Amino acid sequence: MARLELSNLHAEVAEGDEKILEGVDLEVESGEIHALMGPNGSGKSTTAKVIAGHPAYEVTEGEVLLHLEDEEFGEDVEIDEDQRTWDLLDLEPNERAALGIFLGFQYPAEIEGVTMTNFLRTALNAKIEEREELFEEEEGEADEDEEEGFESSPMEGDVDEGEVGVAEFQEILQEKMEQLDMDEKFAQRYLNAGFSGGEKKQNEVLQAAILEPSIAVLDEIDSGLDIDRLQDVSNGINALRDEQGTGILQITHYQRILDYVEPDHVHVMLDGQIAKSGGPELAEQLEDKGYDWVREEVYGTA
């Protein structure tokens, strides 16, 4: 279990002083589905990128915290007090990913000679290794004040030392692809070579299924999908929540995907702030009435 907490988050373009986020407050917990909606240019993608640690943006105020609960590491494991809360703004993007934050990868359109299988296994091993390092480091610091830091390390007995081997990974991959109802041939293909828009989106869900994040941020994963592919992708997102308890921050301009991935909470972003939050009915209202009425309601002007 984990809880991602954005509070009073302000961000601007790193090279310049254009303000984009102007006080975002948002909490997403494992197992919850949140829809983040809003007109173009309201700051949705910037929110996603700031969570992930994108270098194009500079945080000028506010916090992004990740709180971890014991279950994060398995049933009988207790997390050290000083490893429960992480200030993500102090961490590199790969460290954030290792702690369980997923944002669809930015990778080159094609990498010659790298199959999907190899790419995914490399990504999983990188996450495991980074995670070990993060907790070892913290453990080392704790050891200086307190001798028993080592024994209560959450990494012990939880993650195997070293890499996931080829054979083991094949099993994981097969299980996840079945769960997502994906064609097995997909995994043998070269990274993104000739992938359709829909296949790239399915790929993003598969990455999340393999990495088992606590919180996945999916930015416009519904854009440009035909109805069949939208259903496949939606089934995959629901499986992330149902099978592995991933919390989902689903960023979307349109209500359509929310017919298939039903959100627990809906937030409307306007001008770099969350202007209104509600349940699934809020998305229906947006579908009927657009975004201007929210602006009117909040600011008294359209």
Ligand code: ADP
């Ligand atoms: P959304 O995803 O809601 O459409 P974005 O977060 O992409 O909105 O963008 C919000 C605003 O910030 C827009 O006006 C956009 O032009 C601006 N913006 C975002 N990223 C950059 C950037 N790297 N450089 C300059 N302006 C940016």
Ligand code: MG
């Ligand atoms: Mg700046």
Ligand code: MG
């Ligand atoms: Mg966007």
